[in-house]
Amino acid sequence: MNPCHETQREAGPQAAASPPRHWRNLEPETVYTELLHPADLFFEIHGRSFSELCEHALYALFHNIAELDSVMPRSTQTLQASASAPAEALRRLVAEALVLFDAEHFLAAGCQVDVSNTAPLTLTAVLWGEMFDPRRHELLSEIKAVTRHQLAADQEKTGRWRATILLDV
Template sequence: MRYKLIPHTSDLGVEIYGKTIEELFSNALYCVTDNLTDIEKVEIKMEKEIEVFGEDLEDLFMNFLRELIFIFSTEHFLAKNIKDLKIENSYTALKGVLLGEKFDKERHPIKIELKTPTYHLFSIKKEDIYKATVIFDV
């Protein structure tokens, strides 16, 4: 399981999972796009480089989520996957190549308008696997 929805009164709550940090970030991308639209209808037609920085792992993760939403909002790019994902410098830098296509309102009806991830209830924990809990403003 990549992620699951968790109950929250007026916003979108999710738990995102990954066996590795890289898989956690990849599944976070999947979660964002899957809640914006039906990710199964997103095709891989384009590539877009992404580079994100943060003070630590938690900051990097939040900045990554924000960047995905920003790219969708400003460039109308829906990412389905990420390749060449590298998380470097003690979890303060991320580089990769987003795979996806331009938003098409006919094929990609919006499910939820995600605004931004919040720090309310936010956490990243490592037990058997990594688990990130995130609440998005909608």
């Protein structure tokens, strides 16, 4: 038994032609709120669409891993995650981004997420960023895992999306 869920990754060392808005231009409080938790990082995340919610969740992850201002969009990495429920698909995508940093030391500075609504729900994220360089990048928190605790992703009556996600530190 080798545990493996539906997540894939493609690397692209080439410079990205047109990266999306750099995360340094985002105001964190417009993207996510940190909720009170005794030991770990617990976030409430918002988005106008499910794809924007996923982008904001990836931002919340990397915003807590490193100071993002100095991360440049020099190359791309593509991640894919699937699940039947939006919350689990989101969790798997963020978890895969965490592995990308922890194993490959890739820091993202922006991303774009596409959602395919065919069953199972499939998320494809293109992340723009670069490899961690201890001389230029300041790291903040070591994140162990993206937990399933109080995990949620729901569309509100307004049409906006809201998620809660808890990172074990």
